[in-house]
Amino acid sequence: MSLVSYEFLAFFAAAAILYYVVPKRVQWILLLAVSFLFYAAGGAVYLLYPMITAVSTWFLALRIGRADSAAQTYIQEQKPDKEQKKAYQARIKKHKKRLMTAGILLNFGILAVLKYTDFLLGNLNVLFHLEEGAIPQISWVLPLGISYYTFQTMGYLIDVFRGRCRPEKNLFRFMLFVTYFPQMVSGPISRFDQLKKELFEEHSFDGTQFTFGLWRILWGFFKKLVIADRIAPAVAMITAAPDVYDGIYVLVGMLGYTLQLYTDFSGCMDIVIGVSQCFGIRLPENFQRPFGAKNLSELWRRWHMTLTGWFREYIFFPVSTSRFCRTVSRFAGKLGLHKVTKKLPVYIANLIVWFVTGIWHGAAWGFILWGLANGIVMMVSQEFTELYRAFHRRFPKTDGSVYGALQKVRTGLLFSGLLMFQYYPFGTVFAMLGNLLARGRLSQLFDGRFAELGLAAADFIVIAIGLVLMLLIGVLQETGSVRQKLAARPLVVRFTAVFLLFVMVLVAGCYGHGYDASQFIYNQF
Amino acid sequence: MDELLEILNDINPDADYETNDHLVDDEILTSFELVMLVTQIRDVFDVSIPSEDIIPENFNSVEAMMSLIGRLKEDE
Amino acid sequence: MRWKKPVCVLLLAAVGVTVIAGLQRLLMPKYMGQVVEGNLTSEYYEETTPHDVVFLGNCEVYENISPIVLWREFGITSYIRGNAQQLIAQSYYILEDTLKYETPGVVVFNVSAMQQFDQNNESYNRMTLDGMRWSASKWNAIRATMMEDEHMMEYIFPILRFHSRFAELEADDLTYFMKSGKVAHNGYYLRADIRPAGDLPVERRRSDYSFDPRSWEYLERIRALCENNGIQLILMKAPSLYPAWYDQWEVQIEEYASEHNLQYINCLEAADEIGIDFSQDTYDGGLHMNVYGAEKLSRYLGPFLLGAGADDHRDDAELAAVWAEKGLFYDSMKAQQEEEFAQFGYLKQFTTEE
Numbered sequence: 045m046s047l048v049s050y051e052f053l054a055f056f057a058a059a060a061i062l063y064y065v066v067p068k069r070v071q072w073i074l075l076l077a078v079s080f081l082f083y084a085a086g087g088a089v090y091l092l093y094p095m096i097t098a099v100s101t102w103f104l105a106l107r108i109g110r111a112d113s114a115a116q117t118y119i120q121e122q123k124p125d126k127e128q129k130k131a132y133q134a135r136i137k138k139h140k141k142r143l144m145t146a147g148i149l150l151n152f153g154i155l156a157v158l159k160y161t162d163f164l165l166g167n168l169n170v171l172f173h174l175e176e177g178a179i180p181q182i183s184w185v186l187p188l189g190i191s192y193y194t195f196q197t198m199g200y201l202i203d204v205f206r207g208r209c210r211p212e213k214n215l216f217r218f219m220l221f222v223t224y225f226p227q228m229v230s231g232p233i234s235r236f237d238q239l240k241k242e243l244f245e246e247h248s249f250d251g252t253q254f255t256f257g258l259w260r261i262l263w264g265f266f267k268k269l270v271i272a273d274r275i276a277p278a279v280a281m282i283t284a285a286p287d288v289y290d291g292i293y294v295l296v297g298m299l300g301y302t303l304q305l306y307t308d309f310s311g312c313m314d315i316v317i318g319v320s321q322c323f324g325i326r327l328p329e330n331f332q333r334p335f336g337a338k339n340l341s342e343l344w345r346r347w348h349m350t351l352t353g354w355f356r357e358y359i360f361f362p363v364s365t366s367r368f369c370r371t372v373s374r375f376a377g378k379l380g381l382h383k384v385t386k387k388l389p390v391y392i393a394n395l396i397v398w399f400v401t402g403i404w405h406g407a408a409w410g411f412i413l414w415g416l417a418n419g420i421v422m423m424v425s426q427e428f429t430e431l432y433r434a435f436h437r438r439f440p441k442t443d444g445s446v447y448g449a450l451q452k453v454r455t456g457l458l459f460s461g462l463l464m465f466q467y468y469p470f471g472t473v474f475a476m477l478g479n480l481l482a483r484g485r486l487s488q489l490f491d492g493r494f495a496e497l498g499l500a501a502a503d504f505i506v507i508a509i510g511l512v513l514m515l516l517i518g519v520l521q522e523t524g525s526v527r528q529k530l531a532a533r534p535l536v537v538r539f540t541a542v543f544l545l546f547v548m549v550l551v552a553g554c555y556g557h558g559y560d561a562s563q564f565i566y567n568q569f
Numbered sequence: 570m571d572e573l574l575e576i577l578n579d580i581n582p583d584a585d586y587e588t589n590d591h592l593v594d595d596e597i598l599t600s601f602e603l604v605m606l607v608t609q610i611r612d613v614f615d616v617s618i619p620s621e622d623i624i625p626e627n628f629n630s631v632e633a634m635m636s637l638i639g640r641l642k643e644d645e
Numbered sequence: 646m647r648w649k650k651p652v653c654v655l656l657l658a659a660v661g662v663t664v665i666a667g668l669q670r671l672l673m674p675k676y677m678g679q680v681v682e683g684n685l686t687s688e689y690y691e692e693t694t695p696h697d698v699v700f701l702g703n704c705e706v707y708e709n710i711s712p713i714v715l716w717r718e719f720g721i722t723s724y725i726r727g728n729a730q731q732l733i734a735q736s737y738y739i740l741e742d743t744l745k746y747e748t749p750g751v752v753v754f755n756v757s758a759m760q761q762f763d764q765n766n767e768s769y770n771r772m773t774l775d776g777m778r779w780s781a782s783k784w785n786a787i788r789a790t791m792m793e794d795e796h797m798m799e800y801i802f803p804i805l806r807f808h809s810r811f812a813e814l815e816a817d818d819l820t821y822f823m824k825s826g827k828v829a830h831n832g833y834y835l836r837a838d839i840r841p842a843g844d845l846p847v848e849r850r851r852s853d854y855s856f857d858p859r860s861w862e863y864l865e866r867i868r869a870l871c872e873n874n875g876i877q878l879i880l881m882k883a884p885s886l887y888p889a890w891y892d893q894w895e896v897q898i899e900e901y902a903s904e905h906n907l908q909y910i911n912c913l914e915a916a917d918e919i920g921i922d923f924s925q926d927t928y929d930g931g932l933h934m935n936v937y938g939a940e941k942l943s944r945y946l947g948p949f950l951l952g953a954g955a956d957d958h959r960d961d962a963e964l965a966a967v968w969a970e971k972g973l974f975y976d977s978m979k980a981q982q983e984e985e986f987a988q989f990g991y992l993k994q995f996t997t998e999e
Binding site (some may be wrong): 050057270467500502503535536543547550551553554556557 | 796
């Protein structure tokens with residue numbers, strides 16, 4: 045069930061009504077039932093996958109919790125001396141680690157098999173110089189949202205291991221955490237200690253929150269239907285045919301792809317978070333005006349934040365502080381590479397994170413290269429940090445807003461440019477970039493190729509209005525919630541603003557007959 | 570305390586570490602810097618900070634860092 | 646001041662609904678250009694007098710029969726409730742819909758729709774169904790014939806279907822904003838241009854000549870509905886050369902008719918008797934009759950209809966007045982098209998400029 049379908053709207057309306065009609069203590073049970081229904085709409089069999097993940101993780105987390113309480117009892121009752129205590133704790137930790145590792149291997153194993161088998165087979169094919177298709181592809185059907193719920197659930201398991209949150213005893217409550225329908229399909233990736241309070245609390249109907257939720261959904265529909273889906277066909281044409289669309293079109297495709305990606309995914313998040321808000325359940329934000337960032341790593345801290353946060357917490361920090369990294373950097377120190385030793389752990393961890401980020405986004409070399417390229421750019425810019433700082437000290441005027449704006453533009457272009465690795469064939473990215481720089485002319489926009497993209501004058505007007513509106517909202521957001529500001533205005537103003545947005549979506553949205561129902565880009569993960 | 574300030578100034582000299590208590594939230598210390606900080610704290614203070622303790626609350630201010638170091642030393 | 650807020654809310658809601666309703670009307674196609682068939686269904690509701698005969702079917706009825714001739718020469722009051730590719734299920738529900746307003750003595754169903762139960766072009770569905778007044782019959786008609794990618798919501802709120810026309814609005818959308826113009830003559834689509842029948846696509850052999858069971862089911866439902874309402878049902882096959890009407894189909898219909906004691910008139914076989922000249926009486930090379938063919942066919946059908954129970958109403962003053970007006974509209978359109986065709990060799994409205 046697509047989030048932008050009549051079915052989903054009807055489903056959501058029915059769920060919302062029921063949610064506030066049933067006794068408050070069963071609200072979470074209703075959400076669980078509704079989530080199961082939502083998932084089963086795409087084929088009941090596929091519920092099996094999240095169920096395996098939920099049950100196995102629930103069970104292992106409970107065992108970890110039990111080991112913890114056993115240790116506590118032991119310390120309280122036996123009053124061991126320091127040495128004994130340490131030895132006992134080490135043993136318990138080892139046991140807990142085994143349980144956690146089992147859960148991680150099982151669940152990431154399922155994800156890996158389903159998502160990467162074909163990629164692996166394809167590479168084996170190439171590696172052994174076999175004919176295309178000599179090793180047949182398996183083409184597993186990827187269960188909806190598997191990348192999201194697996195990450196969310198594994199985060200929980202690690203948190204329980206670390207003692208950051210207590211294991212959930214009730215299997216069904218835990219299942220709701222795994223399958224909560226607004227977020228299951230494309231995130232945000234929540235943490236149990238934050239979401240549990242929201243999910244299992246009793247929620248009374250709150251008119252303001254509900255209205256805010258609906259406004260946010262509408263805004264998400266606007267981004268997705270009016271902008272993302274409008275430019276999608278043209279973007280697909282440009283990015284799929286680099287030999288036809290060269291020169292200035294490399295830039296057009298680059299910006300279009302980025303705009304589509306952003307409006308599609310952040311629009312989806314607006315719908316998801318808005319729907320959840322209508323249930324009184326706050327989900328973590330996934331975007332924070334990413335194109336207001338002044339450098340790439342800042343942009344990535346504001347883009348798909350729950351995923352990057354996950355990687356930071358569960359991969360970057362553990363790897364960079366691991367014994368392995370310590371050994372490597374000590375080894376580098378012995379070789380006399382003193383300058384590197386300090387940074388080596390960071391860089392090793394950084395490359396691993398970006399490799400994983402790449403492959404998370406798609407089982408293809410393009411995605412892996414894209415991820416690594418991001419990581420490398422960030423490392424290089426880290427190397428230049430001191431230079432930048434010296435530069436700013438020497439020229440204090442560069443802290444001004446003009447320079448800041450330039451930095452934002454540069455960062456946005458860098459981010460967009462790196463995305464070329466995602467859609468251009470391996471090895472042609474630099475050639476296309478060179479082509480743009482050497483041959484790009486503005487006049488190429490009027491050489492007839494643009495007309496073939498299927499965008500009419502009306503489309504450009506709509507896109508322009510959309511961009512202006514998004515910019516406006518972005519600026520307003522800098523000084524606090526736009527919805528709160530709107531809510532403080534008189535009824536007529538409120539109505540007019542929301543109604544106009546609604547009419548924009550209704551009339552200028554790309555939906556219904558004549559439009560291919562395009563799924564959210566981030567659904568396929 | 571002075572040793573810690575020295576490390577911090579070495580990592581990013583553009584901040585007032587003695588008054589600021591939003592070092593992580595203000596993105597003065599990002600994940601890169603945090604890891605370098607953790608590595609150097611280990612070398613200087615001889616205490617290893619486990620990755621689960623690399624959370625904003627522990628690094629937002631110099632006091633927080635000192636108390637984290639103190640707590641970890643005690644546990645050793 | 647307590648009343649102020651609710652009044653404000655109501656007022657704004659009213660404004661909102663009005664604006665959206667206006668937009669919806671603006672964005673819906675007006676069908677006043679090359680394609681006018683989208684207006685056929687809704688014109689029925691403007692009728693002020695009852696009809697003895699109602700024709701049901703697809704283009705084989707609404708392009709081939711002239712109710713004006715039936716009136717002038719036999720005094721028969723009739724209406725054609727047919728549409729482009731009107732499916733048999735749609736014919737059934739449109740008959741149900743008709744019975745809400747009147748009970749004709751005779752219903753003539755054109756059997757060519759038996760051969761294809763499912764819709765293959767969404768815009769035909771819209772042209773047939775959008776004009777229907779809301780009722781259980783409309784709902785059921787949509788349910789029965791909706792294509793896979795169609796949604797009931799888009800029939801309830803047509804703006805959801807036609808919103809993308811905002812980029813291609815034309816003068817007609819304003820001209821006919823309040824009301825579409827009248828395009829048909831009691832459901833008859835008049836064409837006075839001539840294009841002789843030429844080479845038609847070769848008939849293809851089929852592996853299976855049996856009709857879809859669902860077609861039979863709806864034929865049965867039409868028959869039962871007529872029977873229960875005391876209506877005489879007549880089956881007919883119009884004299885269209887293409888799409889082909891196979892002998893195997895003919896046999897099945899003949900069997901059904903005799904089994905249920907129904908009259909079945911195959912006008913295709915009787916084309917010579919009717920006097921149809923395929924070099925003169927068709928406007929699109931044999932698929933459909935032009936006004937000359939339609940008038941001939943009407944003269945042929947008249948006696949059958951009288952025999953089935955239709956009456957001669959020519960001495961009813963009220964009806965005569967109503968039909969006289971219809972006749973004027975008919976004659977003026979026919980004359981205007983004849984003149985245009987004589988002058989240019991084509992009709993401007995129905996041809997695309999190169």
